């Protein structure tokens with residue numbers, strides 16, 4: 261049976277812009293109780309919540325300033341105190357920076373694991389929780405093979421292994437918490453904009469050709485809609501590709 265977002269309390273990390281914002285927008289269409297936007301960008305976070313509230317009414321979008329690499333304890337406590345029950349967590353915040361290995365691993369991997377465990381603990385039916393869903397944003401870089409972005413690829417592969425294990429049927433049957441991965445292809449956001457390229461200069465020419473000739477780009481809205489579909493039908497431990505705005509496909 262399809263899961264529904266109606267009346268759910270949803271937390272999305274890195275949702276001030278880009279894919280996280282598009283997921284917030286698409287989930288608000290389904291009439292949830294609240295969508296909590298966590299982001300380090302205070303100005304954009306507040307503006308984004310305001311834009312979404314103007315669009316949907318009801319002040320359901322709420323911005324809380326948060327660096328997911330340092331603020332887990334304080335912010336999760338604030339959320340649990342205020343809302344009592346959280347039904348959905350989307351671990352979306354992420355970066356590509358091939359030069360800052362520790363920062364990239366801290367955000368793309370360590371934070372995702374720690375936020376998952378905190379909310380998994382809160383949601384676990386066998387520990388008195390109500391069950392729930394955790395969506396981890398990986399990437400096509402979580403399973404594709406090419407010569408680019410080794411650091412970023414390592415982090416997104418890690419998210420695939422983690423999600424498939426913690427979301428394994430055994431763990432789902434034990435806890436009632438669903439954990440799934442979303443794997444977008446190239447999506448027009450700040451993360452993928454050329455002025456932020458940190459790729460080795462020796463391969464940059466190949467990278468630009470690759471981007472020009474091989475990459476079906478999509479808008480963040482396609483990923484937002486895909487996330488709602490994955491929420492509705494994705495079994496625990498599965499991963500879903502969304503590339504070029506085409507229909508979602510389960511990653512084998």
Ligand SMILES: NC(=O)c1ccc[n+]([C@@H]2O[C@H](COP(=O)([O-])OP(=O)(O)OC[C@H]3O[C@@H](n4cnc5c(N)ncnc54)[C@H](O)[C@@H]3O)[C@@H](O)[C@H]2O)c1
Pocket residue numbers: 273274275276277278279280298299300301326327328329352353354355367397398399400443444445446447448449450451452
């Ligand atoms: N854009 C793509 O092509 C693409 C493709 C596949 C997967 N992804 C993944 O999607 C996710 C979102 O990427 P995007 O393209 O929307 O990026 P983006 O840069 O447009 O947005 C990322 C958001 O995360 C926030 N953020 C950064 N560090 C943070 C921190 N420490 N704590 C809290 N918030 C923080 C930023 O302020 C920003 O609002 C990432 O995990 C990325 O790896 C992106």
Ligand SMILES: CCCCC[C@H](O)/C=C/[C@H]1C=CC(=O)[C@@H]1CCCCCCC(=O)O
Pocket residue numbers: 356357358398399400401404406408409444445446447451452453456457458459467470
């Ligand atoms: C050198 C890059 C070649 C691209 C090959 C790679 O398989 C593709 C990666 C993008 C597709 C989905 C993503 O998450 C990825 C987002 C790409 C963002 C690129 C930003 C590069 C940077 O800022 O260092």
